[in-house]
Amino acid sequence: MRLLEATALSVKFGDRTILDNISFQVDKGEFVGLIGSNGTGKTTLLRTLSGMLPEHKKKVNFLGCPLSDYQPQQLAQKLAYLPQGNESHWxxxxxxxVMLGRLPYQKVWQGASELDHHIVQQVMQDCDVNQFATHTIDTLSGGERARVFLSRALAVEPQLLLVDEPIAGLDPGHQIEVMDKFQQLSKSGMGIVCVIHDLTLAARYCHTLVMLGETKIISQGSPEQVLSPENLAHGFNIRAHISEAEGQPLIVPIALC
Amino acid sequence: MKKNKVAQHKIEQRLFSVLILLTVASFFGSLLLGSSNINPQELIATMMGEGKPTVSLILYEIRLPRAILGMMIGITLGIGGAALQGFLRNPLAEPGLIGVSAAASLGAVITIYTGLSGLFALALPLGGIAGALLAVFLIQLLAGRNSSTLRLILAGVAVSSFAAALTSLTLNLAPNPFMALEIMFWLMGSIANRSFEHVYLSVPFMLIGWSLLLMQAKALDALTLGEEAAQSLGFNLNRISTLIILGIALSVGAATAVSGAIGFIGLVVPHLLRRWVGHKPSTLLLASGLGGACLTLIADIAVRVLSTGTELKLGVLTALIGAPFFLMLIMKTQKDLP
Incomplete structure (x- = not known):
């Protein structure tokens, strides 16, 4: 089943073209990795898909209707966006x-319901952060923080999750942990679009990869297709060692072209 | 874990009980204490309609409107400060930051300058409210529809400085020193000698302002995660920004219009209470409102008790205590940091 579809998406900030004629789709249970060098518009694409740029809402179809047809609260119950950096101001x-993820379900004067508490407990257990429930966020380590913020997004109970660089700054163990979690979520039917810079992990976990070059899609399809030597040279200006380890793909950047 | 959760809940419950008790106590204190003290028996007798006429006069005509205004203005400053700090995600924000207080002061000062305030008493607060509304209009115009918080602050600073400049101009052009003095004294901020008419005039604006601000409680919580995440949770930031500016303009504008500028309450109170509500912006709104009421009422009692010859102004006292207190808070938070 098709979750999200964007056709011929073009985004400009002033005179600068950020995205040019991008077509993009995500199915139910599909795990899409968004790759590309810095400044190619990955975050802008993610923000456009989440409906944050009002002028482009008509171009994005989500569950059969354009984003512009949704009430903000209604959309917020179905689509979760996890920005980069896991910032908390207080x-x-x-x-x-994590309870903030339940806000789309609460009315203005309404507090958290029993169900809200139950779901928060559940997602925190799933992400293994229950033991930090009463710790303040600034006392947690990077890995713990990443899992707490992921729980926040999951508390929304979304059908589609858009995440921006969720494993940046995590150690290899925690990176695998987060990617395992995404894999498990996509198996349960959630669509996931994830901006990622680790090509090996992207190749191993994602069903589909989309490589963005300057404003345009260079290649999209299965990881083997997308991560070809030509595409890596075109998209990242690198030469990479591509092989297999324990039956899984391995992509190690070697040098600039 | 369960135990800690209960503990946080209990802390909040205790905090609110203490704040409500303190507010009620300082409200009655404000009725009883002053240049001529009324004792509690006299208060009860007067409330039953059996008191001496002089006591009844002092109580109903002088003390009661003053106590009500003190409480309402305190709540306004507390909620306004907490809302703006939450919205800008900056603990240094205070309601005056967006220029509303300065504009309200200007509006009021103009009525003194033009002599309107001499013609009828309510001209002064009405001028203040008009000034505050004009400020909202200007800020919206300057900050634009897609108002980022930075543009909002810059627009606030611009409106604030311009209003302050015009206020100075009015002082400069004052035809005689008496008018200049009157303006200066009014600017210092006070709730002495206010009548029920001031209460009736300002309270509706404050109530509307509070409800606009309290309605944003959930949005302020969501903004803890930053603007993008808040947007993805279904909150329209432009709408929220407009409603918060309007809420602050109505409530703080009306408060300034009847009392003049009373500083530091909106800055210090949210700071003081934040840790007791687990840093949650939504809970902080109400807590700060109550805290603001206590602090304003207590400061106003202190003004009366301490006054000897010349009357000490409320705004002067809050700034005098507020500034060093704020410094102390900053030093303490610095120590708490690892």
């Missing part, structure tokens, strides 16, 4: 932070 507890 040092609230991990549990309160």
């Amino acid at each position: 040092s609230i507890t991990a549990e309160n932070l």
Whole structure:
């Protein structure tokens, strides 16, 4: 089933073209990796898909209707966006932070319901952060923080999750942990679009990869297709060692072209 | 873990009980204490309609409007400060930052300068409210529809400085020193000698302002995660920004219009209470409102008790205590940091 579809998407900021004629789709249970060098518009694409740029909402179809047809709260219950950096401006507890994911379900004067508490407990257990529930967010390590913020996005119970560089700055163990979590979520039917810079992990976990060059899509398809020597040279200006280890792809950048 | 959760809940419950008790106590204190003290028996007798006429006069005509205004203005400054700090995600924000107080002061000062305030008493607060509304209009115009917080602050600073400049101009052009003095004294901020008419005039604006601000509680919580995440949770930031500016303009504008500028309450109170509500912006709104009411009422009592010859102005006292207190807070937070 098709979750999200964008056709001929073009985004400009002033005179600068950020995205030019991009077509993009995500199916239910599909895990899409968005790759490309810095400044190619990956984050802008993610923000456009999440409906944050009002003038482009008509161009993005989500569950059969353009984003512009949704009430903001209605959309917020189905689509979660996890920005880069996991910032929290106040040092609230991990549990309160995860509870923010339930805001799309609450009316203005309404507090958190039993169900909200139950779901928060559940996602925190799933992400293994229950033990930090009462810790304030600024006392957690990078890995713990990443998992708490992921729980926040999952508390929305979205059908589509858009994540911007979720494993940046994490150690290899925690990177694998987060990617395993995404794999498990996509198996349960959630569509995921994830901006990622680690090509090996992208090749191993994602069903589909989309490589962005300057404003345009260079290549999209299965990881083997997309991560060809020609595409890597074109998209990243690198030469890479491509092989297999334990039956899984391995892509190690060697040098600039 | 369960135990800690209960503990946080209990802390909040205790905090609110203490704040409500303190507010009620300082409200009655404000009725009883002053240049001539009223004792509690007299208060009860007067409330039953059996008191001496002089006591009844002092109580109903002088003390009660003053206490009500003190409470309402305190709540306004507390909620306004907490809302703006939450919205800008900056603990240094205070309601005056967006220029509303300065514009309200200007509006009021103009009525003194033009002599309107001499013609009828309510001209002064009405001028203040008009000034505050004009400020909102200007800020919206300057900050634009897609108002980023930075543009909002810059627009606030611009409106604020321009209003302050015009206020100075009015002082400069004052035809005689008496008018200049009157303006200066009014600018210092006070709720002495206010009547029920001031209450009736300002309270509706404050109530509307509070409800606009309190309605943004959830949005302020969402903004903890930054603007993009808040947007993805279904909040329209432009709408929220407009409603917060309007809410602050109505409530703080009306408060300034009847009292003059009373500083530091909106800055210090949210700071003081933030840790007790677990840094949650939504809970902080109400807590700061109550805290603001206590602090304003207590400061106003202090003004009366301390006054000897010349009357000490409320705004002078809050700034005098507020500034060093704020410094102390900063030093303390610095120590708490690892």
